[in-house]
Amino acid sequence: MKWLSKKSLLICLTLLMLVVVVVSMIVTTGMPVREDAVNMVLDDWTTEQVIDPPDEPYYSGEKTVYQLVMSHKVTSEMRGKVISFRTNDSYVDAYLTDVTGTPEDDAVHIYHFGERLKICDSPGTYTHFIRLPESAAGQVTICVETVYANKFMPSYEVAIGTQNELLFNYLRQNLLSGISNVAMLLAGVLLVVIYTVGRAKHVSAPETLSLGCLSIVFAVNLNCPLFLNQFLYQNAVVQYYVNYFSLFLLPLLAMFYFEDIVPDLRIKWPFYSFLVLECVLSVLHFTGIASYTRTVKVFSAALGILAVMFIVMIAKRYRQMEKINRISLLLLLAFVCSNVLFFIFVSTVGDQTFIVRTGFLLYLALSVVNGLRKLMVEMNRERETRLLQTLAYTDNLTKLGNRYALERDARKCVLERTSIVSMDLNLLKMVNDTFGHAGGDMLLQSAAKCMTSVYDQVYRVGGDEFIALLDGKDSDDLQRLYDRLKQKITEMNDSRKDYGAFSREAEFRLSIAVGYSAYAAGDSSYEQIMSRADAAMYAEKKTMHHGRSR
Structure with a gap:
C-alpha cells in the first residue's frame, strides 16, 4: 500500500517527532532562566x-x-x-x-x-x-x-x-562548531530547494532530497551537545527529544540516500528491520523499561552491523555509480577514518566530530555543485527542446503558427464547434518586384498584425496564405469578424504607420481576400470545413482581381 512505503513511513515518523517536540515545549515548565558564560x-x-x-x-x-x-x-x-x-x-x-x-x-x-x-x-x-x-x-x-x-x-x-x-x-567556545552546523543546515536546505526546482522542471535528482534531509537532521543532531542548542530551545526536555529522535532518523535517511545514488541497491528489509528496532527501543525507553544509555548502546551495535552490510553492498556496485558520487564517498570515508585514528592515537577529549564534520561539509559542497550542474544541464536541454519546438511549429517571419501547428491544434478542437477562416494576401508578388524582399516581408508582417488583431489563432500555411482557427462561432459571428477585419485593413491603409520605411509609398498597401465556413452536418474532418472556406476566399479573390482589372 502507498501509505506503507518507506518514504511515507519516514515522513510520518518525522512529523511524529515534531509533534512530540512541540508538545514537550508546551507541557514542560519550571525550566531555569538562561544565564551563561565561563569567566x-x-x-x-x-x-x-x-x-x-x-x-x-x-x-x-x-x-x-x-x-x-x-x-x-x-x-x-x-x-x-x-x-x-x-x-x-x-x-x-x-x-x-x-x-x-x-x-x-x-x-x-x-x-x-x-x-x-x-x-x-x-x-x-x-x-x-x-x-x-x-x-x-x-x-x-x-x-x-x-x-x-x-x-x-x-x-x-x-x-x-x-x-x-x-x-x-x-x-564563543561553540563558535566554530556552530558555524559548521549552520553551514551544514544551509547546504541541506539548498539541496532540498534544488530538488524542488528540479521536480518542477522535470529533472530527476532524488539524491538531492535525501541528502538534503540527511544534512539537516545531522546538523540538528550535532548541535545538540552545544550550549548554542540550549540557548535556542531554553528547554532541556525539548533538547533531549530532539537529540534522541534526530539520532534515530539519521540511519533511515542515510539508507534512502544510498538507495538513490547506488544502482540496483535494495534497502527494503534493512530499512524495515531497523525501523522496527528503533520503534521498540523508543517504546522501551519512554515507558521507563530501558534507559537512554542502554537503548543507545543497542542502537549503536545495530548501526555498526548495518554499516558493515551497506559497505559490502555498496562495494559490489561501486563501479556502477556516477563518478562524482564515487569520488565523494571515498573522500568522506577518508575523513571518517582520519577521525577514528585521531580519536585512538591523538586525543579522546574535546570535540571528536570536527574531522567528520569537515569531511561531510566538503561532501555536501560537491553534492550541491553536482545537483546544480544536473539542474542547469536539464534546464538547458529543456530550453533547447522548447526552442526546437518553437522552430518546428512557428513561422520565423510573422511569428505565427505554421501548417504543422495548424494540424496539431486542429486535432485538439471539437469538430462540431470548429470554424475556419481562409485568408490570402493580395499584391505580394507586385510588392516584392517593386520594393524587393524587404517590402514583401513588411507586407507579410503587417498582414499578420492585422489578422491577429481580429482572430486569436492565426497560422501562415503558405507564402501568402493564412488560416484562422475558431471555436464556437456561428455564421453571424463569422460575418462580424469578417467586417472587423475589412475595417482594420482600411484603417491600416489610411494611417500607414505600420508600414515602416514604406509608409510613403502609395503602391504599398494591404489587401486580403477572405473566406470563412463553420461546421456543417456531415463533416468528418476539419479539412472539409477548410475546403469550403478556401472556396469562399478564392471567390472573393477573383472578384477583387476583376475589380482591379477594370
Missing part, C-alpha cells in the same frame, strides 16, 4: 557523595540515584554573580544555608532544575546558571542527583561571572 573558575568546593539506591531499581546495577553535594562559602566577590556548570542526566537544586552538607529546613532554595517526567528518567544535558543574591551569606550548597551511574561525576568545574560574560564565553 572564572570557582575553586575550593567541599563535596560529599551520597549513593542512595531505591528499594525497587529500574535496572539492576544501572538505575541508582547518585547524589553529589557541593558546598562553598559565599564571599563578597560572589554576591550578585552567577555560578555556572554543566551536568548530564542530572537533577540540580541549589540552596543558601549556614551549614555544610544536605540543606536543612531553614535553607533558602534559590535554584531548581529537572522536572520528573513520567515518560523518561533523565532531564537531559544542561548548563546551569545560578544567580546569587546581593544579600547572600553563609554557604551555597548544590545538590546534583545523577540518574545513570556512568554519567555520575565526583566533581564539577564551576564558573562564576556576570550573565553576559558567561553567555559570551559559552557561545
Whole structure:
C-alpha cells in the first residue's frame, strides 16, 4: 500500500517527532532562566557523595540515584554573580544555608532544575546558571542527583561571572562548531530547494532530497551537545527529544540516500528491520523499561552491523555509480577514518566530530555543485527542446503558427464547434518586384498584425496564405469578424504607420481576400470545413482581381 512505503513511513515518523517536540515545549515548565558564560573558575568546593539506591531499581546495577553535594562559602566577590556548570542526566537544586552538607529546613532554595517526567528518567544535558543574591551569606550548597551511574561525576568545574560574560564565553567556545552546523543546515536546505526546482522542471535528482534531509537532521543532531542548542530551545526536555529522535532518523535517511545514488541497491528489509528496532527501543525507553544509555548502546551495535552490510553492498556496485558520487564517498570515508585514528592515537577529549564534520561539509559542497550542474544541464536541454519546438511549429517571419501547428491544434478542437477562416494576401508578388524582399516581408508582417488583431489563432500555411482557427462561432459571428477585419485593413491603409520605411509609398498597401465556413452536418474532418472556406476566399479573390482589372 502507498501509505506503507518507506518514504511515507519516514515522513510520518518525522512529523511524529515534531509533534512530540512541540508538545514537550508546551507541557514542560519550571525550566531555569538562561544565564551563561565561563569567566572564572570557582575553586575550593567541599563535596560529599551520597549513593542512595531505591528499594525497587529500574535496572539492576544501572538505575541508582547518585547524589553529589557541593558546598562553598559565599564571599563578597560572589554576591550578585552567577555560578555556572554543566551536568548530564542530572537533577540540580541549589540552596543558601549556614551549614555544610544536605540543606536543612531553614535553607533558602534559590535554584531548581529537572522536572520528573513520567515518560523518561533523565532531564537531559544542561548548563546551569545560578544567580546569587546581593544579600547572600553563609554557604551555597548544590545538590546534583545523577540518574545513570556512568554519567555520575565526583566533581564539577564551576564558573562564576556576570550573565553576559558567561553567555559570551559559552557561545564563543561553540563558535566554530556552530558555524559548521549552520553551514551544514544551509547546504541541506539548498539541496532540498534544488530538488524542488528540479521536480518542477522535470529533472530527476532524488539524491538531492535525501541528502538534503540527511544534512539537516545531522546538523540538528550535532548541535545538540552545544550550549548554542540550549540557548535556542531554553528547554532541556525539548533538547533531549530532539537529540534522541534526530539520532534515530539519521540511519533511515542515510539508507534512502544510498538507495538513490547506488544502482540496483535494495534497502527494503534493512530499512524495515531497523525501523522496527528503533520503534521498540523508543517504546522501551519512554515507558521507563530501558534507559537512554542502554537503548543507545543497542542502537549503536545495530548501526555498526548495518554499516558493515551497506559497505559490502555498496562495494559490489561501486563501479556502477556516477563518478562524482564515487569520488565523494571515498573522500568522506577518508575523513571518517582520519577521525577514528585521531580519536585512538591523538586525543579522546574535546570535540571528536570536527574531522567528520569537515569531511561531510566538503561532501555536501560537491553534492550541491553536482545537483546544480544536473539542474542547469536539464534546464538547458529543456530550453533547447522548447526552442526546437518553437522552430518546428512557428513561422520565423510573422511569428505565427505554421501548417504543422495548424494540424496539431486542429486535432485538439471539437469538430462540431470548429470554424475556419481562409485568408490570402493580395499584391505580394507586385510588392516584392517593386520594393524587393524587404517590402514583401513588411507586407507579410503587417498582414499578420492585422489578422491577429481580429482572430486569436492565426497560422501562415503558405507564402501568402493564412488560416484562422475558431471555436464556437456561428455564421453571424463569422460575418462580424469578417467586417472587423475589412475595417482594420482600411484603417491600416489610411494611417500607414505600420508600414515602416514604406509608409510613403502609395503602391504599398494591404489587401486580403477572405473566406470563412463553420461546421456543417456531415463533416468528418476539419479539412472539409477548410475546403469550403478556401472556396469562399478564392471567390472573393477573383472578384477583387476583376475589380482591379477594370
